[in-house]
Amino acid sequence: MRKALVTGASRGIGRAIAEELGRDHHVYAGASGDASGVVAKLGSAEPFEVDLRDPAAIREAAAGIEELDVLVHAAGLYPKGSFESLDDAQWREAFEVNVFAGIELTRALLPALRRSNGLLITINSGAGFHGFEGGTAYCATKFALRGFTEALRLEEAGRIRVTSLHPGRTDTDMIAADERPKMPAEAVARAARLAVDAAAMGATLEFLRIAP
Incomplete structure (x- = not known):
């Protein structure tokens, strides 16, 4: 049976x-x-x-995984508030979870993904393409994640496949207070499935933008 690791698997996307x-x-x-x-x-x-804020813990947890076909970085934080209102701890935690944890886990599991010619999926956001008020920290992390994903895709071409998913507003507790139309998390999951199935057929979906 093929194997997949999904971060942030306890809720939402x-x-x-x-x-x-x-x-x-x-x-x-x-x-x-x-x-x-x-x-x-x-x-x-x-x-x-x-704890995705702990690089040593990530390395230790990943050390026992020798076979992996799909790695999905779906864990994320959204520190809400204006730039002026966000403190240093909130900025650092956002980057630790949204960016550095994915980088650390990818580094640890890259040999396993290479052995299977596997697939890395990063759950990015529309915020990886444009900024918005009240989202300075979140947008900064998503721009960084997009840059990492796009560069890694070029570096690992022929060894692993890399897909970046950019969902729009999704019905999760992260934006529960937003009353604008949202799509269900299952819509993003179906996009992830599309990337997985494409990889199994020898193709790469470089990125998908998904709108409600």
């Missing part, structure tokens, strides 16, 4: 992707806390519980 890939993959369900809820819903799964 990450959970929807874990459930989608769980139909035909063994899933490492990434969570900063208890992952038992999503693991119980999947046919073949195990928890990957790690």
Whole structure:
């Protein structure tokens, strides 16, 4: 059975992707806390519980994974507020979770992905293309994630495939207070499935922008 690791799998987009890939993959369900809820819903799964703000913990958790076909970075934070209102700790935590954790995990699991000619998917955002008020930290992390993803795709061409998904407003607790139209998290999961199926057929979807 093919294997996939999904960070942020306990809720929102990450959970929807874990459930989608769980139909035909063994899933490492990434969570900063208890992952038992999503693991119980999947046919073949195990928890990957790690503090994504701790690089050493990420390396230790990933050390036991020798085979991997799909890696999905779906964990993320959205520190809301104006630039003036956000403090240094909020900025650092946003980059630690949204950017550096994905980089550290990719570095740790790159050999396994290379062995399978596997697929890396980053869950980016429309905020990876444009800024908006109240989103300085979030937009900065998503621009950084997009740059990392695009450069890695070029460097790893022929060894792994790299896809960046850019969902618009999605119905998760991250933006629960936003009353504008939103799409379900399952729509993003279906886009992730499209990238996985394309990779299995020898093609790469470089990026997908998904709108509600």
